[in-house]
Amino acid sequence: MKTKLAIALAAMTIAFQLKLLPQAPPSVWDGIYTPGQADRGEPLYAKECAGCHGETLEGKGQTPPLAGDDFKSNWNGHNVDDLFEKIQTTMPAGGAGKLKRDQTAAIVAFMFKTNGYPSGAKELPHDSEPLESIRIEAAKNK
DSSP, X not given: OHHHHHXXXXXXXXXXXXXXXXXXXXXXXXXXXXXXXXXXXXXXXXXXXXXXHOTTSOOXXXXXXXXXXXXXXXXXXOBHHHHHHHHHHHOSTTSTTOXXXXXXXXXXXXXXXXXXXXXXXXXXXXXXXXXXXXXXXXXXXX
16 A cells, blocks of 8 residues: 555656646647638738739748748747738738738748648637747757
């Protein structure tokens, strides 16, 4: 009986200590948008962004790409809110600020899908506070 109690107490202590370990903040590799949200973002991107950034998000001339290695390295280490607010406040060219926040979230979800970041069960939020805690990482940390 004492052995079982000691084992149970040790297991609870370990579980408690694991909860106290610092957790890595979420990243784009943690499924931060839904497939449906990305699907809603695709026609919005085509309408509002493709004219400058290209149909496949490749960028054109001075307009930066929104997909691929250059995009990933340019945004590596930033949080999702940095990207979201840049789009929200400066895009589309000639109509900055016309997108609703849920539209911007859908476009960002489409961008993440195009860049190969996995989808998940929850939609990408459109409020700054939760977006600030999500890191953009060019490659998945192991």
